[in-house]
Amino acid sequence: MTYERQPRIAVGPAPDIVFERAIGSGGGRVCGFDDHPDAVVWTGTSDEFPAALPTSVRWVQLPAAGVEDWLDAGIIRAHPQVTWTSAAGAFAATVAEHALMLLLAGVRALPDHLAATSWTPNEFYPQLGTLRGATVGIIGAGGIGRALIPMLGALGAQALAVTRSGRPVPGAVETVPVARIDEVWSRADHFVIAAPATAETEQLVGADELAAMKPTAWVINVARGSLVDTDALVDALSRRVIAGAGLDVTDPEPLPDGHPLWSLRNAMITPHDSNPPALRIPAFAEHVTENVTRFAAGLDLAAVVDPSAGY
Amino acid sequence: MTYERQPRIAVGPAPDIVFERAIGSGGGRVCGFDDHPDAVVWTGTSDEFPAALPTSVRWVQLPAAGVEDWLDAGIIRAHPQVTWTSAAGAFAATVAEHALMLLLAGVRALPDHLAATSWTPNEFYPQLGTLRGATVGIIGAGGIGRALIPMLGALGAQALAVTRSGRPVPGAVETVPVARIDEVWSRADHFVIAAPATAETEQLVGADELAAMKPTAWVINVARGSLVDTDALVDALSRRVIAGAGLDVTDPEPLPDGHPLWSLRNAMITPHDSNPPALRIPAFAEHVTENVTRFAAGLDLAAVVDPSAGY
Numbered sequence: 001m002t003y004e005r006q007p008r009i010a011v012g013p014a015p016d017i018v019f020e021r022a023i024g025s026g027g028g029r030v031c032g033f034d035d036h037p038d039a040v041v042w043t044g045t046s047d048e049f050p051a052a053l054p055t056s057v058r059w060v061q062l063p064a065a066g067v068e069d070w071l072d073a074g075i076i077r078a079h080p081q082v083t084w085t086s087a088a089g090a091f092a093a094t095v096a097e098h099a100l101m102l103l104l105a106g107v108r109a110l111p112d113h114l115a116a117t118s119w120t121p122n123e124f125y126p127q128l129g130t131l132r133g134a135t136v137g138i139i140g141a142g143g144i145g146r147a148l149i150p151m152l153g154a155l156g157a158q159a160l161a162v163t164r165s166g167r168p169v170p171g172a173v174e175t176v177p178v179a180r181i182d183e184v185w186s187r188a189d190h191f192v193i194a195a196p197a198t199a200e201t202e203q204l205v206g207a208d209e210l211a212a213m214k215p216t217a218w219v220i221n222v223a224r225g226s227l228v229d230t231d232a233l234v235d236a237l238s239r240r241v242i243a244g245a246g247l248d249v250t251d252p253e254p255l256p257d258g259h260p261l262w263s264l265r266n267a268m269i270t271p272h273d274s275n276p277p278a279l280r281i282p283a284f285a286e287h288v289t290e291n292v293t294r295f296a297a298g299l300d301l302a303a304v305v306d307p308s309a310g311y
Numbered sequence: 312m313t314y315e316r317q318p319r320i321a322v323g324p325a326p327d328i329v330f331e332r333a334i335g336s337g338g339g340r341v342c343g344f345d346d347h348p349d350a351v352v353w354t355g356t357s358d359e360f361p362a363a364l365p366t367s368v369r370w371v372q373l374p375a376a377g378v379e380d381w382l383d384a385g386i387i388r389a390h391p392q393v394t395w396t397s398a399a400g401a402f403a404a405t406v407a408e409h410a411l412m413l414l415l416a417g418v419r420a421l422p423d424h425l426a427a428t429s430w431t432p433n434e435f436y437p438q439l440g441t442l443r444g445a446t447v448g449i450i451g452a453g454g455i456g457r458a459l460i461p462m463l464g465a466l467g468a469q470a471l472a473v474t475r476s477g478r479p480v481p482g483a484v485e486t487v488p489v490a491r492i493d494e495v496w497s498r499a500d501h502f503v504i505a506a507p508a509t510a511e512t513e514q515l516v517g518a519d520e521l522a523a524m525k526p527t528a529w530v531i532n533v534a535r536g537s538l539v540d541t542d543a544l545v546d547a548l549s550r551r552v553i554a555g556a557g558l559d560v561t562d563p564e565p566l567p568d569g570h571p572l573w574s575l576r577n578a579m580i581t582p583h584d585s586n587p588p589a590l591r592i593p594a595f596a597e598h599v600t601e602n603v604t605r606f607a608a609g610l611d612l613a614a615v616v617d618p619s620a621g622y
Contacts, residue, residue, distance in 0.1 A: 093443055097466055101419045104412035111425055113581050117573045119565035121582040128587040132404055154465035155408055254430035262428045270424050271432040276439040 007296050010037035010054075013044040022285040026292025039295060041288055046070045059083045059301065061291055063284055065091055065143070066224060067305055068197045076307050088303040088311070090287035091275045092143030095248075098274030099144065099192045099222045100151050102246025106218035107131055107190065111244070111265050127243070129189075129216060132156035137188030139181075139204065140195025141169040142311075144222060148192060160188050162195075185212035190219070197224035198310035207232035210241055217242045222274055225251030234260045237267055248274040318607050321348035321365075324355040333596040337603025350606060352599055357381045370394045370612065372602055374595055376402055376454065377535060378616055379508045387618050399614040399622070401598035402586045403454030406559075409585035410455065410503045410533045411462050413557025417529035418442055418501065422555070422576050438554070440527060443467035448499030450492070450515065451506025452480040453622075455533060459503060471499050473506075496523035501530070508535035509621035518543040521552055528553045533585055536562030545571045548578055559585040 008031040009023045019041050020030045031037050033050070039059040042049065046069040053060070058081070062070060065088045070076050076084050105111070107129040116123075134157045138145040141161040149159045149171035161169040162184055166177025176184055178200075185191075191213070195201050205219065206229040213219070219242060221228055230251050236242050244266030253272065261267045275283075291301050305311065317340040322330050330352050331341045342348050344361070350370040353360065357380040364371070369392070373381060376399045381387050387395050416422070418440040427434075445468045449456040452472040460470045460482035472480040473495055477488025487495055489511070496502075502524070506512050516530065517540040524530070530553060532539055541562050547553050555577030564583065572578045586594075602612050616622065 093467065094441060097415070097441060097443065098419060100466075101412075101415035101421065104408070105416050105421055108409060108412045108581075110412065110416055110421065110579070110581075114422055114425055114579060116580070116582075118568050119580075119582045121584040121587075124582065124584050125587045125589065128584060128589065130405060130408060130590055132408065132590075151465045154462045155411075156404065257429050268421070268425060269427070269430075270419075270421075271427075271430045271435065273432040273435050273439060276432075276436045278436065278439065279441055279443075 007038045007292065008036065008056075009039045009041060009292065010035070010057075011041050011043065012050070013042070013048045016043055018281055018285050019043060019288055022288040023292050026289040027296040028292040039292075043284075046073050046075060049073075049075055053079055053082065057082055059085065059295055061085050061087075061288060062305070063087055065089070065095075066196055067311060068224070071305075071307060071310060076305060083301060084305040085291055085301045086303045086305050086311070087284050087287055089143035090283045090303075091280060092147040094279045094283060095144045095194075095222050095274045096147035096151060098248060098270070099148055099194070099220050099246075102220045102222075102248070102268055102270070103136070103190055103192065103218055104131065104155075105268060106220070106244050106246055106266075107134075111268060115265060131190075134158075134189040135160050135173075135187065137162065137184050137191040138169075138172070139184075139191060139193045139227075140201075140223060141172065141175070142194065142196070144194040145192070146170070148194070160184060182212075185209045186214070188217075189214060190217050193219065193221040193223045193227050195223050195227060196309075196311035197226045200310075201227050203227070203229045205229065205233070207235065210236040213242050215240065215242060218244050218246065220246040220248075222248045225249040225253045230261070233267075234264070237261075237264045240266075244268070246270075248272055318349045318603065319347065320350045320352060320603065321346070321368075322352050322354065323361070324353070324359045327354055329592055329596050330354060330599055333599040334603050337600040338607040339603040350603075354595075357384050357386060360384075360386055364390055364393065368393055370396065370606055372396050372398075372599060373616070374398055376400070376406075377507055378622065379535070382616075382618060382621060387616060394612060395616040396602055396612045397614045397616050397622070398595055398598055400454035401594045401614075402591060403458040405590045405594060406455045406505075406533050406585045407458035407462060409559060409581070410459055410505070410531050410557075413531045413533075413559070413579055413581070414447070414501055414503065414529055415442065415466075416579065417531070417555050417557055417577075418445075422579060426576060442501075445469075445500040446471050446484075446498065448473065448495050448502040449480075449483070450495075450502060450504045450538075451512075451534060452483065452486070453505065453507070455505040456503070457481070459505070471495060493520075493523075496520045497525070499528075500525060501528050504530065504532040504534045504538050506534050506538060507620075507622035508537045511621075512538050514538070514540045516540065516544070518546070521547040524553050526551065526553060529555050529557065531557040531559075533559045536560040536564045541572070544578075545575070548572075548575045551577075555579070557581075559583055
């Protein structure tokens with residue numbers, strides 16, 4: 001033991017053996033909410049979050065990579081004495097794999113192939129592309145974007161990253177600050193949207209941005225639906241302004257039955273399942289162990305929420 | 312110039328500016344078939360190949376990675392004084408990318424997603440997998456298999472290679488000789504078939520092999536249709552003995568209209584278009600330039616056909 005006292009950590013909204021073990025592995029001790037916890041590991045939604053936290057709590061670990069629900073509900077701002085951490089980064093590789101899957105399936109025209117019932121290669125040839133030599137615009141180079149870059153590199157594609165600061169992202173051929181994002185839409189061949197949902201990123205991709213893209217471009221959104229103007233996207237997909245879209249997130253979400261996106265063949269929809277429970281739970285448990293270890297040792301926590309940034 | 316005389320190279324069956332330039336870039340000089348060529352670059356099928364070659368010809372470059380048509384037609388055996396080279400390796404990265412696309416789309420249940428018209432993540436959760444941590448059996452580690460290994464590595468998957476000799480394949484966690492292939496079917500999570508079509512590989516994957524695989528396995532075939540027993544595959548897919556298949560090649564090929572594979576949702580068919588003309592022609596031209604450069608310099612050629620091996 002390198003610390004005097006094991007941190008006492010409550011799990012909510014319900015007891016959960018996976019996270020109790022994760023806390024133990026990190027050197028913490030599980031206790032109840034009424035038992036003066038030093039920290040809370042929360043596995044539920046923001047709606048279920050308790051109105052009042054025990055005053056002993058100094059840290060809350062949230063279960064999602066995007067925490068806009070907690071920020072919007074005022075939960076985080078109501079507890080300025082508490083350090084809040086998200087799960088940002090924990091699911092990065094899983095979601096990046098999903099983004100790559102959608103991008104490759106688009107570039108290789110899989111939706112049209114799956115609809116075919118006849119052997120007609122000549123019909124597919126004109127639309128078949130490759131990621132080899134392609135430039136992929138990565139909008140937001142947090143955990144997911146950074147996990148995606150080496151995957152693209154292995155396929156011979158290069159990453160053109162867009163971030164708030166424009167500070168060089170490792171592995172990207174170039175990093176453009178968001179202030180210059182307009183130049184990126186016509187430069188990259190395809191796009192993966194992986195930025196947090198904030199006021200600044202709302203409807204980042206609208207009619208003008210789609211019109212500036214190459215007609216062969218695929219746009220993959222694994223961030224939040226609010227980053228894309230859905231009506232503009234439906235219009236662009238219908239008129240083939242771009243080649244297609246792969247959407248793990250939508251606006252509105254859930255996407256209602258009968259929505260035009262369901263019937264467009266060049267819209268690939270996955271219902272926010274890029275990070276399914278079977279992959280999410282062990283990844284989040286690892287993240288909890290890592291942060292409990294840091295908390296116990298008095299080190300900086302991973303993925304601390306910055307309310308002013310919105311993530 | 313490092314050689315005394317520019318090699319004289321004929322292009323057939325028709326003149327083609329792309330390959331004339333590729334020959335020139337390699338230090339060769341284009342000539343006609345009647346003009347005593349030292350070598351021939353053939354861009355057509357085996358059916359169109361001339362019955363008699365000029366006696367001056369010492370090397371023929373064929374346009375395909377798999378040359379079983381030329382072997383079966385006896386063309387290669389009829390000219391023992393000629394060195395024959397295939398395009399093996401030239402298209403490796405392109406076809407490997409396609410194989411990865413099919414594998415990822417399978418593992419992430421894209422066919423079922425594309426058929427959905429309602430937001431039902433709970434229905435997809437049980438079947439969603441990842442390549443992270445998975446073992447992919449690569450049956451035949453020639454150009455395509457070797458190109459695929461680093462792509463899988465970037466996704467956190469490991470390659471279990473099967474080759475004739477079992478000599479370690481760079482990047483594979485293990486290489487198994489084909490004599491021990493039976494142990495691989497139950498060990499790997501998924502399979503990519505990338506071996507040449509020979510008498511030994513015919514119907515390599517049949518009912519017993521499919522039955523030995525995990526029920527979550529996806530089988531991707533980017534080699535030749537003859538390596539898989541189609542009837543056994545249809546049966547295994549229908550009964551969900553395995554999760555699914557991604558087939559760029561089929562037996563019979565072209566797959567006739569109305570064939571059961573067209574109507575199975577867990578069979579993804581791409582009509583031998585993993586290496587479409589827009590990608591194939593420049594890749595083959597590069598290969599021609601490379602081999603002309605070697606020929607002119609008296610070096611060993613790339614992808615020399617070994618008739619006794621069948622590729």
